[in-house]
Amino acid sequence: MTIFVDIGSLDDIPRQGARLFKTAGGCVAVFRTMDDQVFALEDRCPHKGGPLSEGIVHGTSVTCPLHNWVFDMNSGAAQGADKGRVRTYPVRVQGGRILLDATLIRTRSAA
Amino acid sequence: MEICGCNGVSKGTILDAVAGGTCTGLVQQVMALTLGGAVADAPAGMCKCTDHSHEDVRRLIRSMGLKSVPAVMQELGWKSVGGCHSCRPALNYYLLTEYPLEYQDDRQSRFVNERNHTNIQKNGTYSVVARMWGGVTTPAELRAIADAAEKYDVPMVKDTGGQRIGLLGVRKEDLPHMWADLNAAGMVSGAACSKGLRTVKTCVGKEFCRVGMQDSTSLGIRLEKRMWGSWTPHKLKLGVSGCPRNCAEATCKDIGVVCVDSGYNIVIGGAAEMEVRETEHLASTPSEDEAVAIILAVTQLYRENARYLDRIWKWMGKAGLDWIRAQIDDPATRAALVERFEISQSVYRRDAWADLSTPSETAR
Numbered sequence: 516m517t518i519f520v521d522i523g524s525l526d527d528i529p530r531q532g533a534r535l536f537k538t539a540g541g542c543v544a545v546f547r548t549m550d551d552q553v554f555a556l557e558d559r560c561p562h563k564g565g566p567l568s569e570g571i572v573h574g575t576s577v578t579c580p581l582h583n584w585v586f587d588m589n590s591g592a593a594q595g596a597d598k599g600r601v602r603t604y605p606v607r608v609q610g611g612r613i614l615l616d617a618t619l620i621r622t623r624s625a626a
Numbered sequence: 627m628e629i630c631g632c633n634g635v636s637k638g639t640i641l642d643a644v645a646g647g648t649c650t651g652l653v654q655q656v657m658a659l660t661l662g663g664a665v666a667d668a669p670a671g672m673c674k675c676t677d678h679s680h681e682d683v684r685r686l687i688r689s690m691g692l693k694s695v696p697a698v699m700q701e702l703g704w705k706s707v708g709g710c711h712s713c714r715p716a717l718n719y720y721l722l723t724e725y726p727l728e729y730q731d732d733r734q735s736r737f738v739n740e741r742n743h744t745n746i747q748k749n750g751t752y753s754v755v756a757r758m759w760g761g762v763t764t765p766a767e768l769r770a771i772a773d774a775a776e777k778y779d780v781p782m783v784k785d786t787g788g789q790r791i792g793l794l795g796v797r798k799e800d801l802p803h804m805w806a807d808l809n810a811a812g813m814v815s816g817a818a819c820s821k822g823l824r825t826v827k828t829c830v831g832k833e834f835c836r837v838g839m840q841d842s843t844s845l846g847i848r849l850e851k852r853m854w855g856s857w858t859p860h861k862l863k864l865g866v867s868g869c870p871r872n873c874a875e876a877t878c879k880d881i882g883v884v885c886v887d888s889g890y891n892i893v894i895g896g897a898a899e900m901e902v903r904e905t906e907h908l909a910s911t912p913s914e915d916e917a918v919a920i921i922l923a924v925t926q927l928y929r930e931n932a933r934y935l936d937r938i939w940k941w942m943g944k945a946g947l948d949w950i951r952a953q954i955d956d957p958a959t960r961a962a963l964v965e966r967f968e969i970s971q972s973v974y975r976r977d978a979w980a981d982l983s984t985p986s987e988t989a990r
Contacts, residue, residue, distance in 0.1 A: 531708065531734035549708050566750040569738040571711040578711035580738040580746055585711070 517605050519614035525551065526611070533568040533577075538619045543604060544568035545613060546588060548575055553613055554588035555606035561599035673712040675704050680933040684720050693725055695732055711737075716934035719821070722857060723929050726970035743978040744801060745819035747794065752801060754793040755818035756808050757854065760828045760846030760866075761789030770811030774804050788825030788863065790816050805983035814854070814977035821935070822857045823864075826850040827875065831868035831885070840885035842868035845914055849921060855975040856967070859932040859941070862925065877905045880938040881921055886910075890917040894924060895939040895947070903939050906947055909954060923954050923963035930966075 528534045528547040535558060536543040542558040544567050552575065558568045565581030576594065578585050585594040591603040605616040628636050671677040678686070683702065692698045695717050699709060709717065714735035721729045739745050744752035756771065771791055775783050781795035796804060805815075817824060828846030832838030846866040856862075865876035866883040876882030878896040882905050885891075889912035893905035909920050927950060932941035942950065953959045 529734060563748065564750070566746075569742070569746060569750075571714060571737070572708075572734065573710045573714065574707040576710075581748065583711060 518617040519605070519607065520617045520620060521612050522615045523613050524611060525553065525608055525613055528553075528613075531572040533570075533572065535566075535568045536615065540619055542566075542568075543615070543619060544577075545606065545615070546572055546577060548572060548588075551608070553606050553608050555604040555615055556586070556588060556591060557602040557604075559601070560584055560586075561593070561601055562597070567601065672716060673710055675699075675706040675709050675713050676702060678702055680716065683717070684724075687720055687724055693721065693728060695721065695735060709735075715740075715821075719857060719859065719934050722974075723970070726973050739819035740821065742798070742801065743805075743815050743817070743820075743982070744796070749795075751795045751797055753818070754796050754801070754804055754808075755786060755790050755816035756813040757816040757850070758790050759850050760826050760843055762828075762843060762847060763791075767811060767813060770808060770813065774807050777807070778804055786818065786825075788818070789827050790818065790825060792818065802983050805979035809977070809980055809983050815979040817854070817978075820857070821860050823850070823853045823855070823862050826853075826864040826866060827879070828866045829868050829873035831866075835868055837871065838868035838885070839887050840868055840890065840914070842866040842874065842883070842885055845883065845885075845890075845917070846874075848914075849918060852918065852922065852971070853925065855977075856925070856929070856971060857974060858925070858929055859934050860937045862928075862938070864921075878902065879905065881905075881924065883917060883921070888912055890914065892917060892920050892924075894950075895942040897937060897939045899937075901939070906942070908947070908951060919960065919964055920954055922967045923960045924950065926963040926967040926970075927953055929970075 522536055525547065528545060530547055530549050533544050533546045536545050544556050544558040546554045546556070556567055558566050560567055560579040560581065562579065562584050563581055565579040567577055567579055567586065569580045570577040575588050576585050577588055584597045586592065586601055587594055591601040593599040604619060607614050628634065670679050672680045672683060683698065686692065686702060687698060690701060692701055695709070695714060698717050715737055718732045718735040722731055733741050742752065744754050746752055758767070771793070775793055778796060778800045780793045784792045784794060786792045826846040826849050828843045829835065830838065831840065831842035833841055833843060849864060849866070863879050864881045865874040865879040867874040867876040868885050870884055870886060872884060876884050877893055878898040880894065880896065882893045882896060883890050884893060889910060891907060892909045894908045895903065896905035897903040908924065911917050911920065928938055928941060931945060
């Protein structure tokens with residue numbers, strides 16, 4: 516069973532923006548879409564390591580700021596001709612609070 | 627043989643990919659299109675989100691009075707939710723140019739470099755470049771830059787191509803603090819990475835140079851102080867050379883001034899990027915004031931008419947130098963352009979760093 520921890524308020528992230536959450540296992544980019552969906556992805560593009568948290572968010576996709584690779588935040592899969600997948604983490608919103616998978620904080624990620 | 631130097635694509639890779647396939651003809655068309663052949667018509671839409679061209683979208687923003695990114699997408703039937711990384715920055719630019727006093731800049735539609743007012747590097751660090759008006763600095767400014775470089779362990783301090791000093795490899799969390807330090811020394815963002823007014827490169831000019839015809843340094847400073855902060859369809863680099871020897875390399879800038887004994891030759895449409903182009907002559911005047919007015923007017927004409935991400939040389943190829951010159955030569959049109967530039971600057975001629983440089987606030 517996934518245990519969630521409260522990492523902040525939904526209002527801490529601008530719509531179509533992201534915030535970076537630092538864990539022992541690496542940086543997690545937490546995104547908020549225009550319609551208040553929240554996604555958590557590893558903050559590292561599989562192409563050249565670009566920080567996805569600095570990308571432009573559109574719909575439920577994000578574009579890497581370094582070379583414009585586009586990822587579907589639902590699956591983490593690269594879109595179009597590019598091949599690759601970025602790790603996604605369980606995240607949910609409850610009562611305006613963002614809850615992230617606690618295993619990220621408790622242990623060092625194998626990734 | 628390497629065909630694409632950016633992505634390391636060789637001739638063999640292309641041949642392997644298309645060998646015997648049905649795509650051969652299509653690839654041929656792509657090549658013809660890329661190389662400017664008449665084989666295929668360019669796709670009309672500004673991106674996959676819409677079939678409207680840039681020009682159509684801009685015209686409709688104006689005629690329908692659309693004043694926000696969501697309004698444009700709603701009214702013009704965008705096919706995607708929330709656009710994409712290609713159309714959103716373009717729409718944001720068109721809206722802020724059309725409605726400088728009303729429109730609220732949408733930071734989430736900005737590419738990272740403009741959102742964070744620094745240039746992102748390959749490892750996710752940033753480069754910080756403070757403005758040096760006309761490329762002229764002082765011992766006090768140099769000390770402030772040196773202090774910042776030491777205080778924040780900057781891995782590289784480097785001269786830029788536009789007569790500035792770049793601090794490379796700055797950690798994001800240090801940016802607001804570094805900006806605060808540089809602001810305190812009287813310096814502002816160099817906008818070294820923006821689609822906006824970048825640098826005005828100058829030579830020494832007649833104040834010191836034994837062959838200088840006019841005071842190119844002062845003119846460069848004057849231009850930069852009028853134009854800084856303005857957003858343009860693509861980067862805008864200026865150069866002012868004090869004589870035809872052209873030490874400021876003004877004739878490969880987007881807008882250049884070459885000073886002569888009789889005054890100022892204003893040239894536009896140069897490039898020193900993947901494309902290398904010499905400028906073409908726009909106007910000449912004996913008056914420095916008029917030279918400034920002409921440059922502001924042509925900048926505003928470019929802002930209002932060029933497609934997003936077209937530099938002046940590319941816009942000039944579409945609009946035509948004759949048309950551009952006709953607008954600038956007409957006194958009423960020129961004055962109106964300068965006035966609209968100033969209206970926009972009343973909003974945008976301000977330091978982005980200062981807004982974000984409180985140490986508690988992190989730039990996003």
